[in-house]
Amino acid sequence: MHRNCLRPARLVIASIVAGWIGWSGNVLLLPIALVFPVLWSRASTRSVALLVSAGYFLAASRGLPHGVAAFYASDLWPGLLLWLCASGSFVAAHALLWTRRSSARPFRYLAAVILMALPPFGITGWAHPVTAAGAVFPGWGWWGLFAVTAGLMGLVTRAWPAVAIILSGFWLWSAANWTDPKLPEGWLAVDLKLGASLGRDASFLRHRALIATVKDRAPIGIKAVVFPESTLGFWTPTVERLWISALQGTDITVVAGAATLGAKTYDNVLIGLSAGGSEVLYRERMPVPGSMWQPWRSWFGKSGGARAHLFGYPIATVGDRRVAPLICYEQLIVWPILQSMLHDPDLIVAVGNGWWTKGTSIVAIQRASAIAWARLFSKPLVLSFNT
The missing domain is CATH 1.10.1760 (Arp2/3 complex 21 kDa subunit ARPC3)
Structure with missing residues (x-):
């Protein structure tokens, strides 16, 4: 026994x-x-x-x-x-x-x-x-x-x-014989350490500080600067005008996380910004279940929560590059990256807002997963996280 x-x-x-x-x-x-x-x-x-x-x-x-x-x-x-x-x-x-x-x-x-x-x-x-x-x-x-x-x-x-x-x-x-994935030429990844305030502090000073980061850390030859998930907070016309005005005279494209509001829900997105205007590059296919994605709310006639675009379009275009975007939770699961790889993108962009994971290995696991997929498919990788 x-x-x-x-x-x-x-x-x-x-x-x-x-x-x-x-x-x-x-x-x-x-x-x-x-x-x-x-x-x-x-x-x-x-x-x-x-x-x-x-x-x-x-x-x-x-x-x-x-x-x-x-x-x-x-x-x-x-x-x-x-x-x-x-x-x-x-x-x-x-x-x-x-x-x-x-x-x-x-x-x-x-x-x-x-x-x-x-x-x-x-x-x-x-x-x-x-x-x-x-x-x-x-x-x-x-x-x-x-x-x-x-x-x-x-x-x-x-x-x-x-x-x-x-x-x-x-x-x-x-x-x-291991080598980490390369950062694509002309791209800059920005990691932030702004904790829970990222995306919640919508002040003019916060946006000005982020814009200054672009200009201070974008040397000659940089064409795209990537910020973490939630960097821009809620996407509004005022925020849009501020960034477009600040980018005048440059040929830099900023890729940053934001949230766009719908009638009853919101989308977790990546925004592309340049002197010529802005666009929603990507809508997250799988937000974090429970904390962000709450489909049961609609069953009881309540609003709120992020939408899940489960098999939404898996590729974004930044300049002349086709990008496979992964926002936060999508780095921990399988089908989003495989769906993107079916379209043979030029590179992978993985962003996250992991302030709440302090003291855990969650962000490290997200990074390791993104690196593993990038190495499997021999793709350059851009990683940008807030902690």
Whole structure:
């Protein structure tokens, strides 16, 4: 009886370690997440598979309770509740698709991989093991994605030791020759440390300070300057006129986050600004569920919350460059970046406003995920965050 209890306990502990280390914010440690399917396949019962899945996911998303408490200026209980609720789809999918039949297991796991990559389950599809493709097969593009998916299927078979050795070999070779994605020529990424005031302080002085940043940090040859999510706050005609006037006499395009108001909801967007005018470049496909995206409000006749443009147009154009935009939460899930890559953009622009994540690894994980995808598809990367 003791041995029967010890084996499941080891699997759960190993899954917690895999989730904790794999999603620590270091891009080269992402392949540790590939241990999860091995542990899932070694479960002897569906309940053990459920516990293994829960251990992995909860460890990978461990920063959520603290982050939610900071965002709402509350105690940990709301964050803990959201943490457990968010794990529900991941745990349910992997528990329901688990099977004792070894011949069916690779196809069951493939179903879980696909299910957690696409809506509706993919809306909370954090910590997806396929994100490791960029650290294992950098530069392979779609072939690298297919290769790591095939590897995940192999890791749930009896041949998993051989598959693990092959994947480890590619991982070690990648780590030995690793280079971070390059910043595209003529682009400048601006990181800010303005905390919770970003997007909330709409004063003339704040906008003037941001404009000064453009002019002070944009040397000769810079054509585009990228600011974090929410930088411009609510997008109004007054803000628009101020920026366009300030950019007169320059050929710089500013890309910055803002919010545009609708009748009952708002859009989290990226705005393009230049001396010639402004435009909404991109509307976020997946805002943060719970804190931003609250579809249930409309069910009760209430307004508020951000709109989710789930499969909205995934490419923005800045000058003569085609850009794959990722705003904050979109860096943690799978389908937005893959939808953008179907259009073969010139570069990736990933922005975020992570002031509420202080003391957690969330922003580091966002950066690592964006870097992994950029390396997989050999795309230049622009990262801009506020903390």
